[in-house]
Amino acid sequence: MDRAKAVYADGPEAASDGKAVEELTGLLGPMAEEATRIVEAFALGARSSDGVTGAGNTVPPEFSTRLSIILNGLAPEAETHRAGRDDPPNVIQQDLWQLLYKVRESAELSYAREIDLVELDRRILFLLRSQGALVPADISSAVGVDKAQVSRSVKRLLELKMVERDQIRAPVSLTRKGTALSDRLLRLAELRNRELTFDIGDEELAQFFAVIEKLLHRAVMLYEQERALSQGEVKSLNPFAIDPAYEPSSGHPIVIERGRIISPLMTLSAYFSRSGALTFKRLTNLSNFESWVLNEIALDAPIDWNTLVSRLDRDHSQAGRTVRALVERGLIERAGQPGRRHGKFSPTAEGQRLFEIIQEASRQRSAFLMAPLSMPEREQFLATFEKVRRNAVVQLERERTFDELDQK
Known part of the structure; x- marks a missing residue:
């Protein structure tokens, strides 16, 4: 940032400082020289576009905003080099979504033995049992789901006489029937959550929850910035640049309990997914x-149908509808024998262009989310996350086995 500002203020004479590259090498490694050329070229271009001449000029705020977009792209590379790793920066959204998908599928099989409720209905029951009566807006904020979905869920629970309220905008509370069911499901949920923390010590679990708290704070911030941008109410054109005067609502504090490990992860995923939907x-x-889907195809093109569906963790019909829509829009193409399941899929030229945009946005979003974490915090969080993921796989396989036995 300082290097680019100096070039903008003083002109081409400031652009040949080899010492800057040397200082950056410790941070960026082999890409230091290229990164320096990028920011210097940008600064000189902005200077020329703004009609700036001579030396000692004032750097306008707009320059810093535009520069932040470039620096956000370089930040993940700097973190990777400092960690001494060659692998790409972690993009947490997909890993988190796949973990929760496994947990949801396992839960559906397990809870169906008690009562047939969708996941959001159960989450609202759990929330009302722990927090007491809440208005729909507070429920929406706590579970990280938009108000329309919450309203539909509340309507279903009202019809089942699990919840009650005096009027449409009044607080929603549990009935006696809803309380009894919630208690029964909460006992089952606690057992399931405790299974997910197998091989995770108390101190490690506390550190894991502390990181989730930080990530949730950033996820809420990213969502609100993206929402403001989509509504034309944003102060900056870069949603990944932090506003120092901004402090999002932290909502309900995260409680460190083995029986509640999935709830904050679900809220984190919901906010990050909602901001991602707006971004893409x-x-x-x-x-x-x-x-x-486009991202998965472009990452491993040409990819066959079964491999694609297994990576998406979705059923064939939903994946098929999306693939068909992308083909119709000219973003992917299929080669091979007739029939969707016998072909292999690759991005078209336009699909490749959008893939590169998605990749860059994903890197920036992940960098923004993980920015408050030190490298030791990040590595410990990912190690604990992997333990939870492993336990979720074991849990799902067990529930599938029980389900198969029940059907015989």
Whole structure:
């Protein structure tokens, strides 16, 4: 940032400082020289565009805003080099979504033995049992789901006489029937959550929850910035640049309990997914899932149908509808024998262009989310996350086995 500002203020004479590259090498490694050329070229171009001449000029705020977009792209590379690793920066959204998908599938099989409720209905029951009566707006904020979905869920629970309220905007509370069911499901949920923390000590678990608290704070911030941008109410054109005067609502504090490990992860995923949907819609005009499908195809093209579906963790019909829509829009193409399941899929030229936009946005979003974490915090969080993921796989396989036995 300082290097680019100096070039903007003083002109081309400031652009040949080899010492800057030397200082950056410790941070960026082999890409230091290239990164320096990028920011210097940008500064000189902005200087020329703004009609600036001579030395000692004032750097306008707009320059810093535009520069932040470039620096956000370089930040993940700096973190990777400092960690001494060659792997790309972690993009947490997909890993988190796949973990929760496994937990949801396992839960559906387990809870169905008690009562047939969708996941959001159960989450609202759990929330009302722990927090007491809440208005729909507070429920929406606590579970990280928009008000329309919450309203539909509340309507279902009202019909089942699990909840009650005096009027449409009044607080929602549990009935006696809802309280009894909630207590029964909460006992089962606690057992399931405790299974997910197998091989995770108390101190490690506390550190894991502390990191989730930080990530949730950033996820809420990113969502609110993207929402403001989509509504034309944003102060900056870069949603990944932090506003120092901004402090999002932290909502309900996270309680460190083995029986509640999934709830904050679900809220984190919901906010990050909602901001992602706004980001990808703004940049590519694709939905969140369409962006994901295109991303998976382009990462391993040409990819066969079964491999693609297994990576998406979705059923064939939903994946098929999305793939068909992307083909019709000219973003992917199929080669091979007739029939969807016998072909292999690759991005078209336009699909490749959007894939590169998705990749860059994903890197920036992940960098923004993980920015408050030190490298030791990040590595410990990912190690604990992997333990939870492993336990979720074991839990799902067990529930599938029980389900198969029940059907015999």
